[in-house]
Amino acid sequence: MDFEPVIGLEIHVELSTESKMFCGCRVKFGGEPNARCCPVCMAHPGALPVANEKAIEYLARIGLALNCSIPERSIFHRKNYFYPDLPKGYQISQYDRPFAVDGRLEIVVDDEQLTVGIERVHMEEDTAKNIHAGGGGRIAGAVYSLIDFNRSGTPLVEIVTRPEIHSPQAARTFLNKLKNLLKYLDVSDCNMEEGSLRCDANVSVRPAGSSGLGVKTELKNMNSFKHLEKGLAMEIERQAQLIESGGQVVQQTVHFDFATGEVTPMRSKEFAHDYRYFPEPDLVPLAAGSDFVEKIRAAMPELPDARAARYVNDLGLPAYNSEVLTSSRELSDFFEATLAHFDDARMASNWIMGELLGYINAAGGDLASCRMAPAEMGKLLAMIRSGAVSNAVGKEVFAEMCKTGQTAGEIVAAKGLAQISDEPELAAIAGRVIASNPAQVEQFRAGKERVLGFFVGQVMKETKGRANPQAVNRILKEKLAG
Amino acid sequence: MTGTATAGNLLRLSALDALELMRTGALEAAALTDAYLSQIAKNDKIVAAYLRLTTAEARLKAAANDAAPAADRAPLAGLPTAVKDVLVTEGVITTCASKMLEAYNPIYTATSILKLAEAGIVMLGKTNMDEFAMGSSTENSAFGPTRNPWDPERVPGGSSGGSAAAVAAGEAIWALGSDTGGSIRQPAAFCGVVGLKPTYGSISRYGLVAFASSFDQVGPITKTVRDAALMLQYLVGKDPLDTTSVEHPDVINLPQDKDLDGLSVGIVSELVGEGIDAGVKKVFDQAVKKMEAAGAAVCETSLPHVEYALPAYYILAPAEASANLARFDGVRYGFRAVGALADITEMYELTRSQGFGDEVKRRIMLGTYALSSGYYEAYYGQAQKVRTLVVEDFERAFDQVDLLISPTSPTTAFRLGEKTGDPLTMYKSDICTIPVNLAGLPGISIPAGLADGLPVGLQLIGPAFSENMLLQAAHSAEAVIGFDAVSPLIERAD
Amino acid sequence: MVSDDDVRYVARLARLKLKSAELDRYSRQLSGIIDHINKIAELDLKDVEPTSHVTRLENVFRADTPWSSVSQEKALLNAPEAEAGAFKVPQILEAGEQ
Numbered sequence A: 001m002d003f004e005p006v007i008g009l010e011i012h013v014e015l016s017t018e019s020k021m022f023c024g025c026r027v028k029f030g031g032e033p034n035a036r037c038c039p040v041c042m043a044h045p046g047a048l049p050v051a052n053e054k055a056i057e058y059l060a061r062i063g064l065a066l067n068c069s070i071p072e073r074s075i076f077h078r079k080n081y082f083y084p085d086l087p088k089g090y091q092i093s094q095y096d097r098p099f100a101v102d103g104r105l106e107i108v109v110d111d112e113q114l115t116v117g118i119e120r121v122h123m124e125e126d127t128a129k130n131i132h133a134g135g136g137g138r139i140a141g142a143v144y145s146l147i148d149f150n151r152s153g154t155p156l157v158e159i160v161t162r163p164e165i166h167s168p169q170a171a172r173t174f175l176n177k178l179k180n181l182l183k184y185l186d187v188s189d190c191n192m193e194e195g196s197l198r199c200d201a202n203v204s205v206r207p208a209g210s211s212g213l214g215v216k217t218e219l220k221n222m223n224s225f226k227h228l229e230k231g232l233a234m235e236i237e238r239q240a241q242l243i244e245s246g247g248q249v250v251q252q253t254v255h256f257d258f259a260t261g262e263v264t265p266m267r268s269k270e271f272a273h274d275y276r277y278f279p280e281p282d283l284v285p286l287a288a289g290s291d292f293v294e295k296i297r298a299a300m301p302e303l304p305d306a307r308a309a310r311y312v313n314d315l316g317l318p319a320y321n322s323e324v325l326t327s328s329r330e331l332s333d334f335f336e337a338t339l340a341h342f343d344d345a346r347m348a349s350n351w352i353m354g355e356l357l358g359y360i361n362a363a364g365g366d367l368a369s370c371r372m373a374p375a376e377m378g379k380l381l382a383m384i385r386s387g388a389v390s391n392a393v394g395k396e397v398f399a400e401m402c403k404t405g406q407t408a409g410e411i412v413a414a415k416g417l418a419q420i421s422d423e424p425e426l427a428a429i430a431g432r433v434i435a436s437n438p439a440q441v442e443q444f445r446a447g448k449e450r451v452l453g454f455f456v457g458q459v460m461k462e463t464k465g466r467a468n469p470q471a472v473n474r475i476l477k478e479k480l481a482g
Numbered sequence B: 001m002t003g004t005a006t007a008g009n010l011l012r013l014s015a016l017d018a019l020e021l022m023r024t025g026a027l028e029a030a031a032l033t034d035a036y037l038s039q040i041a042k043n044d045k046i047v048a049a050y051l052r053l054t055t056a057e058a059r060l061k062a063a064a065n066d067a068a069p070a071a072d073r074a075p076l077a078g079l080p081t082a083v084k085d086v087l088v089t090e091g092v093i094t095t096c097a098s099k100m101l102e103a104y105n106p107i108y109t110a111t112s113i114l115k116l117a118e119a120g121i122v123m124l125g126k127t128n129m130d131e132f133a134m135g136s137s138t139e140n141s142a143f144g145p146t147r148n149p150w151d152p153e154r155v156p157g158g159s160s161g162g163s164a165a166a167v168a169a170g171e172a173i174w175a176l177g178s179d180t181g182g183s184i185r186q187p188a189a190f191c192g193v194v195g196l197k198p199t200y201g202s203i204s205r206y207g208l209v210a211f212a213s214s215f216d217q218v219g220p221i222t223k224t225v226r227d228a229a230l231m232l233q234y235l236v237g238k239d240p241l242d243t244t245s246v247e248h249p250d251v252i253n254l255p256q257d258k259d260l261d262g263l264s265v266g267i268v269s270e271l272v273g274e275g276i277d278a279g280v281k282k283v284f285d286q287a288v289k290k291m292e293a294a295g296a297a298v299c300e301t302s303l304p305h306v307e308y309a310l311p312a313y314y315i316l317a318p319a320e321a322s323a324n325l326a327r328f329d330g331v332r333y334g335f336r337a338v339g340a341l342a343d344i345t346e347m348y349e350l351t352r353s354q355g356f357g358d359e360v361k362r363r364i365m366l367g368t369y370a371l372s373s374g375y376y377e378a379y380y381g382q383a384q385k386v387r388t389l390v391v392e393d394f395e396r397a398f399d400q401v402d403l404l405i406s407p408t409s410p411t412t413a414f415r416l417g418e419k420t421g422d423p424l425t426m427y428k429s430d431i432c433t434i435p436v437n438l439a440g441l442p443g444i445s446i447p448a449g450l451a452d453g454l455p456v457g458l459q460l461i462g463p464a465f466s467e468n469m470l471l472q473a474a475h476s477a478e479a480v481i482g483f484d485a486v487s488p489l490i491e492r493a494d
Numbered sequence C: 001m002v003s004d005d006d007v008r009y010v011a012r013l014a015r016l017k018l019k020s021a022e023l024d025r026y027s028r029q030l031s032g033i034i035d036h037i038n039k040i041a042e043l044d045l046k047d048v049e050p051t052s053h054v055t056r057l058e059n060v061f062r063a064d065t066p067w068s069s070v071s072q073e074k075a076l077l078n079a080p081e082a083e084a085g086a087f088k089v090p091q092i093l094e095a096g097e098q
């Protein structure tokens, strides 16, 4: 039987505010345990939460960027459960009155445009960190655990999609697009390894072509795009095999072990969840009136689609280039910073897409692995355009700049790479080349014009590629004709 | 009790009188503090108002006050103050009268205490209470009950029983309490002192260990209404650490001596009928007559949904409490069950069942039940709507009258053990005070007289943020009632 | 009426361990209280808005300005058990939430 997977994603985003959601402790990764805590985020008796305005602004940016509607009022609820990483015994979250609802995000998978519905976007707070001692750092087999409250209370936005994703690849594409969007919004560093972007998935399968929903499982702990795609594929396979062999999928949590690459159903809870949500009496409602929303909308950073459209319309770039450049906030910012020093957008975009992406891919890293400043790239392009260095030398210099962070001028000077456009010097070299290759001169004069390429190559060889090609061509033609 | 302010009967001085004597140099803070500490030494073995004394710090602070030139002294300098053990004090063990926090050493101090400390008060110690403020008799303390200074066989009321008893016994010139369903006003009534629950939001709750967050409010327990106004002046204000706190719209005034001319007062008819003791009713009626004679226009006013207030409160408050008390889990502070604990769940369950007393467990379970899946709408949802009706009842009443009055409690102080076996009967002790908390209004209890030798409280209720009018009316009523509520312990001490 | 099973369920949710004598007592007492509380069921409140706050406040925020946290020593001052700068707890058997 053919199965169609039905996937819904639940994404938790740690916001990159300066301070925590409900107290003034710093938001930062790592460091000494329990050194960024206070009575509020350790839930000491009598301590009270006060909501961080910046976090609400970031939340609103996310809701708007995902095309959500923002209800007039939303409220915080307490979600009650016991766990040692949850100091109050409840998480301040949002329940039936979330901040943003009914949005969507368009993605392209295999050239097909898909729309993924966003059910809700809400504000909550992160838990502390449990360090499981013994048992290899995993919960199973640990003899005791240590709790570090540094992360406790970090602002967390939860984004829940509708179950409208139908392949692991689409899930990965969605998450990638979302991550990029969040970076444009400047709300999170989206570092999956450090846990600032986390993704859980609800997965079920159904016979292809049917419209019902099968029993779903919740897949946790996919801390990279690769793991998300792989974990989903494995879980879909597991469910399909289970059903084909006459079994039934049980609603439970499934853990993806990225060390072994396996999915394992987790011990199911003795008790069904009964979170006893009720309105948080320590906080007052959020009233996102039209003023509030419009103010944030007006202050929204430019989003990738708008940026790509601007590249096409204002800069005259091809749609493909615009899409590639805006597919990453860093790359697109780099491009724009280059344009501040060099006005040929088309040329800049070609060099970024060819040379810069080539360098990054070869280095196997991201833009951070390139040490060249955009301003310096602009200067190099200007040198190439003016003929101060040749195109070929420019590529060499470009790679060197990426690697060392030196300026074009430094590299060109140090290696003597400046283009030779000096007519007498070029004429002398051309003369020598012609004199030492009489056979080729014969051929040329007999009408074999493509032998000219041979002479150009010889001149370039003599000058280590620094000769101005236009000038060399012209001088050779004159001399050979003579 | 005040007009005769001399340094001779220090235990009978009001805070304002004591300040005046200290200002003129007729009294030293050290002497005042010593007088109260001696009274504690003498009587607190019986009364058991205090859980912990801060004698050394108190003496130091009093001495420092005396050393400062009069002009540099803080406005409340030298006033010996008792603090309910529900307010956290950095470096001074704060227990909430629970085994759960028996050794808890707070790492910060409640805003209300900080404000009073800045104003110069001398904290004598932390007072007994019902565990986590849950109760009406101070019998639910893990460290034993407090006794009523008027009759040690009787309870002081609760949950701020320690604070009320301390003031009544001359063991503090005034005290801080907290009121969730009557926990300041009812013990004030039982002990013959003044207890004010301010409008919800006027005083920061930061550092007040939460029982039911949408009801809890800190307030003064004092000998006189003017003292309550004085302390309130230094307690009110928006606290950036408490989102639900606001700047009081008025500057709090000290009430002036005047009659009740022009004041319209509504007797809450539902709170003077069935269920009110005859002795309490009699004292109440006499007080009303005196207020009328002093110019008040008194009528009967109805709060039609007030009979639903108690059931609604006993859903909403325990529901909030069930979450507020979830943090006591043995992980970061407080009691943890000892012995071999197989896993975290066992640690939680043993810690919480051994650390909490019966009433606390009862309310946690009640609240958990009301919120649990399948019951939320019928209980919690319905109770929130009842709360709306109670709020509207008060709004309608205040369209007609300036203030509402009722007895503070349907009975006088009952005997220790009399109601401990039957939680529901105990809950009914707060029937007159709970509606005020549901609506977040200010309410004050003043001593109105004695019934069978025990104090009876008169409750006055005003619209939100009407503290100035409420305190002025209470002060005038206090004067026309003319009841000099001095407990036998103080007379014996003279 | 609150059954023994109800009490057991609720006690479990609230992480309270009850002895069987306590179970009886709490079922009886909670039943009595719930009977009284059920009085509110007689009101028809379909059109009444719920009140969770008596304050009319909205949008109360703090600026995103860091403050000084307490020291690690102070954070651990009351810890029943600590190790390596962290709070120590017995084995955890179930996965957490987010």
Ligand SMILES: [Mg+2]
Binding pocket: A093, A124, A158, C098
């Ligand atoms: Mg969540």
Ligand SMILES: [Zn+2]
Binding pocket: A020, A023, A024, A025, A036, A037, A038, A039, A040, A041, A042, A153, C069
């Ligand atoms: Zn903090």
